[in-house]
Structures are given as C-alpha cells and as structure tokens.
Amino acid sequence: MTSVRDATIGTLRRLGVATLYANPGSTEISFLADFPDDLRFVLALHEGSVVGLATGQAIATGAPAVALLHTTAGLGNAVGALATARVNRAPLLVLVGQQDRRHLALEPFLTGKLTGLAGDYPVWVESPARAQDVPGAVARGWHEAVTGRGPALVIVPSGDWQEGMPDSEVVAAPRAITRAAGLDEADIEPVADMLTSASTPVLVSGAGSDEPRTWDALVALAERLRCPVWQEPFGARAGFPQDHPQYAGVLPADRSRLRAALREHDVVVTVGAAAIRQYPFEPGPLVEPGTAVAVVIDDPDEAHRSPADQVILASLPAACERLARRVPARTTPAPEFKSAVGPAPPASGEPLRAGHVLAALASLVSPETIVVEETPSSRPELHRLLPARRPLGFVSAAMGGLGFALPAATGLRMARPDRPVVAVVGDGSAIYGIQALWSAAQYGVGVLFVILANGRYAVMDRLAEGHGDTKPPWPDFSDVNMSWMARSFGCPALRLDTYSELTQVLGDVVPQLAERTDPLLLDVSVAPDPEFHP
Incomplete structure (x- = not known):
C-alpha cells in the first residue's frame, strides 16, 4: 500500500x-x-x-x-x-x-x-x-x-x-482525454455564406486566435477576402500578425468610435473573441444598423454572450481553415496600412515619454520576442509601436486587475527559454507584483523588465479629468524608487533618466536577451502622456 x-x-x-x-x-x-x-x-x-x-x-x-x-x-x-x-x-x-x-x-x-x-x-x-x-x-x-x-x-x-x-482503489478520473477538433463542411456554411455575399467584409481577431495554425488560416482568409483585420479591444493576446499590411490596428473601446471604425463594413466576423468587448459604458449599438455580425469561437461562454447574428462554436484552426478554402477569392485591391512611426528623440530639455521608450525597444527587439504588457496609460502606443509579429508575441492581463506582468513574464520565460521576454510595465502596476522579482532572480530567469515610471496612476488621473475634476483626491507616488525595490529582491536594476542612457543600455542588453539567464529591471523615468484614450 x-x-x-x-x-x-x-x-x-x-x-x-x-x-x-x-x-x-x-x-x-x-x-x-x-x-x-x-x-x-x-x-x-x-x-x-x-x-x-x-x-x-x-x-x-x-x-x-x-x-x-x-x-x-x-x-x-x-x-x-x-x-x-x-x-x-x-x-x-x-x-x-x-x-x-x-x-x-x-x-x-x-x-x-x-x-x-x-x-x-x-x-x-x-x-x-x-x-x-x-x-x-x-x-x-x-x-x-x-x-x-x-x-x-x-x-x-x-x-x-x-x-x-490501496493498490486496488478506484481512481475516479480518466488517464487521458482526446478532444475531437473536427467539424463538417456544413457547420461553417452560415458564416461562409455571409462572407461570400458581403460587399465590404471585415475580420476582428481575438486573443483566442493566438496560435500558429489559426494565424496562418486567418492570414489566408484575410488575403482571399482582401479585407482589413482589426484586433479586439483589450485583447490579452494578438490573434493576427500585426505587421501584416492588412492589419488595421486595435478597435476602439467605446461604442461611438467602434461604430465609426466599422461603419463601412456590412459583415463583421470576430474570430477568437466575443463580439465585441468594450469599456467604459456608452449607450447605443455596437455596430450600425444593417451590419451583420458573426462570431467564430471555441469558448462556449464567449459564444453565448455575443450579440451576433451567427456563431460557430468549434475548433478555431479547423473552422478558419475551412472558411479560407470555402470563401471565394476577391480581386478588389487589398487595403494596406503603413507601419507606425515613433516619435522623434526628445530635444534637449524635453522630458522622456513612454513613446520614446517604446520606439527605442521596437527598433531592437527580434520578431520572436514575447512582449508582456501592463502599462494602462501607454497601452495604445505600445500596440502602435510594438506589433506582435509571431504567435505569443503579445501577452497582457485580460481581467484588467494589476499585478500580472512581473510574475507572468517570469513564468513565460521559465516555460519558453527559447523566446526572449520583455515586460513593459507601469510603476503603479509593478508595485502590485513586485515580489515576483525575487523568484526571477532566485531561479535565473532572463526577463527584461522595462518599468515606465511616471510616479502616478496616470489612467486614473485622466479618467478623473474626464469627469471635470482638475485635482484628484489621491497623491502621486513619485518617491517610490523601483530600482531600489528591485535590488532589495536580488534583481539587478538600473535607473535611467535620459534618452542617451536608455538607448545605450537597450543597445547593449536587447540583442543578448535570448541568451540572458539573469533578470534586469530598467527603471525609466518618464513624464505622463498628456492624452490617453482606452
């Protein structure tokens, strides 16, 4: 026994x-x-x-x-x-x-x-x-x-x-489960017919599509349709290569701007996400009257809550591959969206901003890099300047609560030592998960943590201003020193205050990230961005 x-x-x-x-x-x-x-x-x-x-x-x-x-x-x-x-x-x-x-x-x-x-x-x-x-x-x-x-x-x-x-004890669980992933041709017909008859279709990729086979199938489908592909708002992962010329960007997270972005399209097909996540509340429909919405998803919960005309609940790669084969190729010109251009380096006396840091990173990171994001006030700029070029290229917290990036980036790198990992994190977010730096240092996990330190909860400041409050009741926390905190947990850290310091350190560190076996935290002092839209 x-x-x-x-x-x-x-x-x-x-x-x-x-x-x-x-x-x-x-x-x-x-x-x-x-x-x-x-x-x-x-x-x-x-x-x-x-x-x-x-x-x-x-x-x-x-x-x-x-x-x-x-x-x-x-x-x-x-x-x-x-x-x-x-x-x-x-x-x-x-x-x-x-x-x-x-x-x-x-x-x-x-x-x-x-x-x-x-x-x-x-x-x-x-x-x-x-x-x-x-x-x-x-x-x-x-x-x-x-x-x-x-x-x-x-x-x-x-x-x-x-x-x-006892050796004879019955164990109430199977040793293995095989989950069938196939579907019949008839299963995809409703959405295939919608796309075939559409005049101006558009695809919306979601976090559930972040898998190599689904990426390939979505690229094939988008190129046959010659349509733009948007990313779902607040997606925790990228469901489509964001350096593809048909990639249009991240959809807005308020209903009026969402309707404006999709206004020209008569059929919207969301793949790997529910239709269509928003924040904050704004009255009105998600899409213009007359625009049909379909969802291709493998998550029953997301399927059941989608206000869609048609849902396919099935294996995503299998469904997308069948759609790509079934939908006839179009001959109209495909849209082409240009790559984003980062801000010019700050002039003498100009403060360092998040965009300067993100543009400097973007010029150096390899396509295989996993970027873990938890910087709410800078997330739109990160999406714009640091596109995901491979599956698992972008990871964020779908829930919205803080404290995700430092431990998640550490776990990602431990599980995938073949991929460089960069975590871009606001200082307010990093404080919630700061203990993870000890584990990263203790177990030799070579993550680059880039902390955008503006000494405040910038999103909260902007939201308060939107309500007409010019002076929020909470103070800043600019006296918190992230590099000191990191070193106290055994994680090497550098404090960077100038653009020249930033570019020199990134130039030395980023090309070696794939081989790095120790974490490094860069505590980058940045001025709050003057504008922010979720």
Whole structure:
C-alpha cells in the first residue's frame, strides 16, 4: 500500500507535471516534506505571484500549470490572480491546503471556508469526500482545467496526504482525454455564406486566435477576402500578425468610435473573441444598423454572450481553415496600412515619454520576442509601436486587475527559454507584483523588465479629468524608487533618466536577451502622456 501523497505525485508525473509553484504554509508541509527531485519546486513570495508565475507557464505551453496555495490566506490573496487566469484562458491545477479533516468540525486554527472563496472564477472546485479520493480529484482537476480553460481547485486537508492508498482503489478520473477538433463542411456554411455575399467584409481577431495554425488560416482568409483585420479591444493576446499590411490596428473601446471604425463594413466576423468587448459604458449599438455580425469561437461562454447574428462554436484552426478554402477569392485591391512611426528623440530639455521608450525597444527587439504588457496609460502606443509579429508575441492581463506582468513574464520565460521576454510595465502596476522579482532572480530567469515610471496612476488621473475634476483626491507616488525595490529582491536594476542612457543600455542588453539567464529591471523615468484614450 502506498500513501495518498505518493499516489498523487505519481498522478502528477503521469500528467507530465514538471514544476510546482508555491508559497506554502503549515497545512502543506505533509505534502512537501521530502519533495521528489524530479519535480521542480518554485517559491514565490506572495500568492498573487504564485498564480501569476503558473499563469505565465500555462499561457506559454497551453497545458495546465500547478500551483499550491495555503488555506484561506493563500487562496484569498490569490483570488485576483485566479480571476485573471480565468479571463486569460490559462488552465491551472490549484491545490489548496486545509486543516486536518479529523477535527474540521471544531473549526481549529487555519480552518478555511474555501469552497466559494474564489467565487465563480474557478472552472471547478472539489473537496474530496475521502483522503483516497485525492489522486482522482487531482487528475480530474487537470482535465477540468483543460476543458474549462481556467483554474481548477482541489482542496486537500493536511492529514490526507499520509493516509493509505490501496493498490486496488478506484481512481475516479480518466488517464487521458482526446478532444475531437473536427467539424463538417456544413457547420461553417452560415458564416461562409455571409462572407461570400458581403460587399465590404471585415475580420476582428481575438486573443483566442493566438496560435500558429489559426494565424496562418486567418492570414489566408484575410488575403482571399482582401479585407482589413482589426484586433479586439483589450485583447490579452494578438490573434493576427500585426505587421501584416492588412492589419488595421486595435478597435476602439467605446461604442461611438467602434461604430465609426466599422461603419463601412456590412459583415463583421470576430474570430477568437466575443463580439465585441468594450469599456467604459456608452449607450447605443455596437455596430450600425444593417451590419451583420458573426462570431467564430471555441469558448462556449464567449459564444453565448455575443450579440451576433451567427456563431460557430468549434475548433478555431479547423473552422478558419475551412472558411479560407470555402470563401471565394476577391480581386478588389487589398487595403494596406503603413507601419507606425515613433516619435522623434526628445530635444534637449524635453522630458522622456513612454513613446520614446517604446520606439527605442521596437527598433531592437527580434520578431520572436514575447512582449508582456501592463502599462494602462501607454497601452495604445505600445500596440502602435510594438506589433506582435509571431504567435505569443503579445501577452497582457485580460481581467484588467494589476499585478500580472512581473510574475507572468517570469513564468513565460521559465516555460519558453527559447523566446526572449520583455515586460513593459507601469510603476503603479509593478508595485502590485513586485515580489515576483525575487523568484526571477532566485531561479535565473532572463526577463527584461522595462518599468515606465511616471510616479502616478496616470489612467486614473485622466479618467478623473474626464469627469471635470482638475485635482484628484489621491497623491502621486513619485518617491517610490523601483530600482531600489528591485535590488532589495536580488534583481539587478538600473535607473535611467535620459534618452542617451536608455538607448545605450537597450543597445547593449536587447540583442543578448535570448541568451540572458539573469533578470534586469530598467527603471525609466518618464513624464505622463498628456492624452490617453482606452
């Protein structure tokens, strides 16, 4: 007879798990003591970083990453990061510690009311009825995370790990699941007919399309249609090569400007996203009357909430490939959108702005670079100046909560050491996930963190001004020194105040990013941008 712990570790091995991210507490010690050498244990200093690191790995690989959280405090601290993982479609298997079940009825110290603590953001939550059900729950949680594309939680009382697991015990989970990805020709006919009969079709690519086969199929479809391709607003990933001449840019996030952008088109087909995410609220329709909307998506939730005339709920690469073959090629001239030009270098006495930093980066990063973004006030300029040229070229937090970029970039680079990773982060955002720098330094993760430090929440300032307030009630935080904070966590850092310093350091560092094994944080002092539109 083996133990529940050893049976669970065997289950993780069969599932291909190689890494466990954690910030453990006492209820997890019985699982972690004498941890096997073939599983890599990665420590993070805050549960938001634990889940952020795992989210980065899951985004990079498409397979579930495994995180371990410590009862109520750990799960509570991680809820925002779990919400981000869910909206980012990142599959996670999350083990949550609990007090020993033999005295749970007495609610001893560290007992957690855990089942509903993360709300609706987990795709599945399980508290196994018996200790012997834990290995099966872990296996099922893995499958649930893949199917639901989000975090699946398994709550394990501390005493369960040492219970016996008879060899004859039935494990209530399959060893493997094959998910069929095919579809019939008739399945794509409604949308194919819409595109065939359209006079001025347009495509909108979403985060769900960020996969090599879907990119290729969408390029083929766009070139047959000779139509522009927009990116969904607030997309967490790029669903189409943004250096393609038919790429039109990122759609506006308010309804009046959205209608204006799509006004000339009689058919809008959104691929890999719901139709059509917006912020903030503005009354009125999403598109002009008479414009038909179709959605091609593999996420039931996004399909069911789309105000569309037609939805295909199917495997994206298969559906897009069939559409590209089925839709007749047009002979009209294809639109061509020119590449964005960055601002001129600042003149003597002119402040350094985000655009100067982004343009300098854009001139040096390779097409294979993964750019992780969390700089809300500079995001439109980043989209304009740093196009994603390969799948996984752009990653952001779909949820909108802060604290994503530093841990996610670290997890991405750990999972994909073959890809350079640059995180472009506002200082206000970086403060929320600063603990991740310790993990990046401790485990030799060669991410370049570029902090755009303007000493304030610039988006909040702009939004307040939009309401007529000339003086928001919150102060700036220009006294916070990001480079000092980074060095205190063991992460090398440089403070840059001038354009010449910036270009010299970037010129030295960026070409070597693919081989870099230590993180580096650049604390770049920038003036707030005078205008911002979400």
